Amino acid sequence: MEIPFNVTARPDTGLYNAKVGVWLFLASEVMLFGGLFSGYLFMRLGAEPGYWPHGLLNVPVGTMNTFILIGSSVTVVLAWAALKMRQFTQYRIFMLITILCGITFLVVKLAYEYPQKFEHFGAFIKKDALPKYEKYLGNEYLAGKGLPERVEITGHLHNREALNDSNVKEYEVALDPINAEPTDPASDRPHFWPKPATEKMVTIEKEDVQYASVFAPRHSSYFAIYFTITGLHGLHVLGGVIVFIYYLLPVSTALYRQNPEHLANRVEVAGLFWHFVDLVWIFVFPLFYLL
Amino acid sequence: MEESHEPHAHHDHGKHLKLYLGIGGALFACTAITVWLSYVDFGSSRANFIVAMIVATIKAGLVGAIFMHLLSERWTIYRVLLLTGFFVLGLFLLTLLAFHNPISL
Numbered sequence: 001m002e003i004p005f006n007v008t009a010r011p012d013t014g015l016y017n018a019k020v021g022v023w024l025f026l027a028s029e030v031m032l033f034g035g036l037f038s039g040y041l042f043m044r045l046g047a048e049p050g051y052w053p054h055g056l057l058n059v060p061v062g063t064m065n066t067f068i069l070i071g072s073s074v075t076v077v078l079a080w081a082a083l084k085m086r087q088f089t090q091y092r093i094f095m096l097i098t099i100l101c102g103i104t105f106l107v108v109k110l111a112y113e114y115p116q117k118f119e120h121f122g123a124f125i126k127k128d129a130l131p132k133y134e135k136y137l138g139n140e141y142l143a144g145k146g147l148p149e150r151v152e153i154t155g156h157l158h159n160r161e162a163l164n165d166s167n168v169k170e171y172e173v174a175l176d177p178i179n180a181e182p183t184d185p186a187s188d189r190p191h192f193w194p195k196p197a198t199e200k201m202v203t204i205e206k207e208d209v210q211y212a213s214v215f216a217p218r219h220s221s222y223f224a225i226y227f228t229i230t231g232l233h234g235l236h237v238l239g240g241v242i243v244f245i246y247y248l249l250p251v252s253t254a255l256y257r258q259n260p261e262h263l264a265n266r267v268e269v270a271g272l273f274w275h276f277v278d279l280v281w282i283f284v285f286p287l288f289y290l291l
Numbered sequence: 292m293e294e295s296h297e298p299h300a301h302h303d304h305g306k307h308l309k310l311y312l313g314i315g316g317a318l319f320a321c322t323a324i325t326v327w328l329s330y331v332d333f334g335s336s337r338a339n340f341i342v343a344m345i346v347a348t349i350k351a352g353l354v355g356a357i358f359m360h361l362l363s364e365r366w367t368i369y370r371v372l373l374l375t376g377f378f379v380l381g382l383f384l385l386t387l388l389a390f391h392n393p394i395s396l
Contacts, residue, residue, distance in 0.1 A: 013367040023368050027375040034379040038386040045390055066322050074315035077358050275358045282350045286343040290329035
């Protein structure tokens with residue numbers, strides 16, 4: 001069966017059908033991510049002071065991934081333009097770069113950023129036990145400067161069995177610099193370059209802890225929404241990469257030989273999807289990494 | 292089909308290549324600016340939030356207008372997007388309304 005209007009424009013819409021289709025799909029995607037972003041806003045605005053973390057993600061790596069994704073948005077539009085100019089070899093090169101960018105983005109996320117979070121530990125201290133850990137929190141110093149108080153001690157957990165074993169009564173933590181030197185003015189605001197945990201060990205009694213976890217979704221509403229949105233975004237990147245790989249297969253070359261405009265239109269609608277994925281990341285990056 | 296089947300379009304797209312590269316450069320620059328601005332103290336975290344969202348909106352606008360060709364698109368698509376904008380704004384408004392409860396018990 002011949003599907004109508006996949007190359008020529010339909011008279012009433014002035015567009016080929018796939019373009020109307022992809023925009024309707026993107027409209028539903030806006031609602032999907034819109035719901036998640038409004039959930040982010042709801043939880044962030046509702047968070048008690050000190051309970052919305054800042055500076056826990058790796059900003060240089062996030063920035064690099066942003067550059068990679070923007071770069072791939074440029075190459076996908078160049079791939080489409082090359083097809084429009086009937087430069088098939090150039091089209092294939094740009095498409096390949098786009099795919100490599102998408103894969104690099106995913107590898108950085110899944111093989112580096114997520115595992116690093118699962119290695120990191122945080123313990124929220126009970127309100128009445130805060131003075132006991134004052135030398136790791138520096139709340140008197142912060143109050144003097146008008147900064148929000150700290151309620152969490154973070155670092156590298158040395159006795160990991162403490163997470164599941166109720167017989168272990170304390171957490172042994174190698175402190176992050178922010179808790180090792182809480183009154184150092186350099187710790188007032190997050191840094192661009194992340195600093196590894198120090199050698200300074202502290203023992204936190206479990207009975208002083210309100211809640212403790214590695215940086216997994218269960219750690220806080222911040223990490224819950226971080227993993228939800230970036231996970232869903234990652235699935236979108238994966239979907240885009242799969243479609244782009246299809247566009248480099250012999251079946252697409254055959255389509256090009258038969259009707260180059262048809263392949264150009266396919267690349268255009270997949271490109272629109274890819275730009276949307278880039279667009280979502282443009283908001284994800286500052287909301288989670290920087291603010 | 293012949294390679295030079297659309298000579299006119301060929302010329303047009305050649306012109307656009309520089310534009311796409313330029314927009315890519317602008318997006319790179321905006322990303323660097325966002326990162327830099329997030330370490331500048333604007334007085335409150337709310338002010339920093341607003342500044343970062345303004346830059347992100349500019350970036351999103353560039354992607355939409357140039358890469359997604361929304362500067363010169365058909366009305367069919369504008370109509371879809373106007374409705375989407377309306378509903379997504381409603382979504383955010385409802386969320387924010389939750390913090391503005393006029394009925395206090």
